[in-house]
Amino acid sequence: MNKNTVLGLATFIMIIVGCSLILLGAFRYDDIAGWGFAAVGIGFFAVAWVFNALKGRV
Numbered sequence: 001m002n003k004n005t006v007l008g009l010a011t012f013i014m015i016i017v018g019c020s021l022i023l024l025g026a027f028r029y030d031d032i033a034g035w036g037f038a039a040v041g042i043g044f045f046a047v048a049w050v051f052n053a054l055k056g057r058v
Helices: 003-028 033-054
Strands: none
Touching: 003 033
């Protein structure tokens, strides 16, 4: 596996984890903790975006 494959796989895993955290915040936790889960999920999307932008440049 080269660097681009590793970054692509990391991006995919981060998107899956981000979606699951947002869905946990939306459907499992109805109180204020749900907002925290959703915020962390959006943070995972931001890091995945950075990983995707690094593909081909590292």
